[in-house]
Amino acid sequence: MSVRRGWNFLMTPGPTNIPERIQAAMNRPALEYAGPEFLDLSMGVHEDLKKLFRTDSEVFIYSANGHGAWEAAISNTLSPGDTVLVPGTGQFSMGWSDMAETHGVNSIYLENDWRNGIDPSEIEQKLRDDTAHKIKAVLMVHTDTASSITSDIPAIRKTMDAAGHPALLIVDTIASLITTEYRMDEWGVDVTVAACQKGVMMPPGMSFTAANTKARKVSEENSTGRSYWDWSSRRGPIHYTWYCGTGPINMVFGLREAIDMILEETLEGAAVRHQRLADATRAAVWKWGEAGTMELNAQVATQAANGVTTIRVDESIDVDVLQALLREEFGVALGHGLGQLNGKTFRIGHMGYCNEPMILGALGSVEAAFKMLGIAHGEGGVMAAVKSLAEAKN
Numbered sequence: 001m002s003v004r005r006g007w008n009f010l011m012t013p014g015p016t017n018i019p020e021r022i023q024a025a026m027n028r029p030a031l032e033y034a035g036p037e038f039l040d041l042s043m044g045v046h047e048d049l050k051k052l053f054r055t056d057s058e059v060f061i062y063s064a065n066g067h068g069a070w071e072a073a074i075s076n077t078l079s080p081g082d083t084v085l086v087p088g089t090g091q092f093s094m095g096w097s098d099m100a101e102t103h104g105v106n107s108i109y110l111e112n113d114w115r116n117g118i119d120p121s122e123i124e125q126k127l128r129d130d131t132a133h134k135i136k137a138v139l140m141v142h143t144d145t146a147s148s149i150t151s152d153i154p155a156i157r158k159t160m161d162a163a164g165h166p167a168l169l170i171v172d173t174i175a176s177l178i179t180t181e182y183r184m185d186e187w188g189v190d191v192t193v194a195a196c197q198k199g200v201m202m203p204p205g206m207s208f209t210a211a212n213t214k215a216r217k218v219s220e221e222n223s224t225g226r227s228y229w230d231w232s233s234r235r236g237p238i239h240y241t242w243y244c245g246t247g248p249i250n251m252v253f254g255l256r257e258a259i260d261m262i263l264e265e266t267l268e269g270a271a272v273r274h275q276r277l278a279d280a281t282r283a284a285v286w287k288w289g290e291a292g293t294m295e296l297n298a299q300v301a302t303q304a305a306n307g308v309t310t311i312r313v314d315e316s317i318d319v320d321v322l323q324a325l326l327r328e329e330f331g332v333a334l335g336h337g338l339g340q341l342n343g344k345t346f347r348i349g350h351m352g353y354c355n356e357p358m359i360l361g362a363l364g365s366v367e368a369a370f371k372m373l374g375i376a377h378g379e380g381g382v383m384a385a386v387k388s389l390a391e392a393k394n
């Protein structure tokens, strides 16, 4: 590997770049967990987190990655023998479905090609067929980070209502929160699952669930054993129980800063920025695709994610070689293909602490790597991105 100077570019769809402000906020001594300063800070963070989800419901914080929050949603609301409906839009839908099954829950996994969102009418039909109401929840991944497909949550809520089905709507926003508009209460979502290492710009290791009154009631009536994840025991007068033990104090310092940064930019502003970076990336990929060796995975423009772009390649392109060259020669880290897309795709993350020069630098490096490796590609990808950004900024 050659010696490089300058910043490395972490263009993976999680973890993402951590702003200096957040790093600095975390770089301080811990506090006593039961003292007034931490109590104040932590209560404020729990309250302000609701703004990120646009909810009035309680948000629960876990010292765990996103898989932890998945498990929290499952273990609070479901029991062995229950059934869930999981619209499959990529590897993460599949992974969540598999996790439900390890809890003894039957999963009806709706297969699709991972290039399109699930047609809401398919969900409606499954719910209408379930006259005995065996389906207790729809587990929906808002943005599936493997496929870069973002699903229409309000449309899914509508079909559930149209079918008159009482299942909970549980939405994974791990890749969509902050990068994409999300309105938990207005959209009628019962449980939201999220994590901190993507749009929230934090180091990995913290995740969240927000649960509305209906979901809390289901949890209270659910006698299946759980402890760490349990929502009810995470509230009460002793703040220690809000974390089921010692809180991740320095992560909470960082989270305070992250929430402040997000609210400064505004949720609308952050979503527009992510859309701008995503549009620029897609403009480059369309150009590159003119040689016929690669294309966007998402086939419908309105379903293409704001935070990540999955690029499908043909057999002439070895994605491992491409990514290794980018890592070693340019210091640019991209995401690899996941599950059935492994070896067939690579992913450019544009989520969290990311701006125009960063995306142009990454796209320029990718284009240079194509040239170094002799990969056939349409010319002018970076220029197309420049044009897209200029138009969006004007």
Ligand SMILES: Cc1ncc(COP(=O)(O)O)c(C=O)c1O
Pocket (backbone or CB within 6 Å): 013, 014, 065, 066, 067, 068, 092, 141, 143, 144, 145, 146, 172, 173, 174, 175, 195, 204
């Ligand atoms: C949509 C989605 N769900 C779930 C996960 C799992 O999160 P974690 O890797 O933090 O456990 C990820 C991770 O990338 C994700 O993108």
